Amino acid sequence: MSDATLGVFAVVVATLLGLVVGSFLNVVVARVPERRSLVTPPSACPACGTPIKPYDNVPVLSWIVLRGRCRACGEPISAQYPLVEAITGVLFGLVVWRFGPGWDAAIALTLTSVLIPLAIIDQRIFKLPNPITYFGAGALLVLCVVAAAATGEWHRLVDAVVSAAVLTGFFYVFSAVFRLVRNKAGLGMGDVKLCVSIGLGLGWLGPRYVLVAFYLSLFLGLVFGVVITRAQRSGLQTKIPFGVFLAGGSILAIFLTPVLSDWYFRSL
Ligand SMILES: [Zn+2]
Known part of the structure; x- marks a missing residue:
């Protein structure tokens, strides 16, 4: 063939x-x-x-x-x-x-399989159940370690772990500060836990994937937030399932990162 x-x-x-x-x-x-x-x-x-x-x-x-x-x-x-x-x-x-076919695909497929059910559940009941976020984090960590051992590309395991730590840390601090300032939860712990899977999976593909996913998620969440508050005139009280946008932004990043970063670096 x-x-x-x-x-x-x-x-x-x-x-x-x-x-x-x-x-x-x-x-x-x-x-x-x-x-x-x-x-x-x-x-x-x-x-x-x-x-x-x-x-x-x-x-x-x-x-x-x-x-x-x-x-x-x-x-x-x-x-x-x-x-x-x-x-x-x-x-x-x-x-x-x-x-x-290969390790990159296996890791991207695992991440996708975790993101799809989480997005649907979050949209329906505003929750990201622990069994799925924990499974995603564990499965992706194991896969990244095995992939690094099989290919000898240990620097990609480092990228994955550092990306997960930075992304999770960022949203954890954001959520803590929001809680302190507004005296209510702005971002659930489910979103923070989901960031471990996203950081590991996209970090293995390359840190720029994580960056693109980050910006796409915020952008999608912001657009949705503006549209929904305008439609309902309810101010900032409307609950927004941010996990849906984290998932959507991450899936888009898998495919759009090369295009977007080419365009970004050419425009510098
Ligand atoms: Zn029936």
Whole structure:
């Protein structure tokens, strides 16, 4: 096989893997906030409780074949399920297209898999559950150590750890100062803990990825904050799920950092 064929093959495999991972992330989103097991019981229709047959559990396709309804009771099944699967599939394909198969892709894919469920949960209930942020931090640290050992690129492990420490430290201090000045929480500890995963994953790719993610997150959060306060005329009381913007900014940074930093350095 030629290099190009091999590249296309890797992207297709990654997309299929992403669809399956996305299906699992749906389970994470539904169960982790309720502290339910990820393994048992098997998936069932939320309306009638009928267990979902394996042939009705094929990512995206089953939902389309069943026209978004449960086979047993006919109640609608949320479009969020196929949407999360499709988005995860596309992002997995893009990551492998961007980096090629290897340690960089493995680390970017792990970070993406942590960010997707956290963004959805934060948007829904304004929480970033510890089991996911802790898993992300642990898994990415292990991956970075193994990747450094395998490639001998120990300086990238140092970049990852320093990036995580700086990013987490910055948001921790910001959150503490905000609490002191305004006498209420402006930034939750969940956001601070999420920064460990982001710092490690993006720091391994290069410190400039962390910087781009930082600015994109603030920018997205600011735009959303201005739009929502204008719409609701409620001043600064509106709760903003900042984890959504941290996640969105970080995922965008994976793809946009080379373009943005080229443009930045050329404009100097
Ligand atoms: Zn049903």
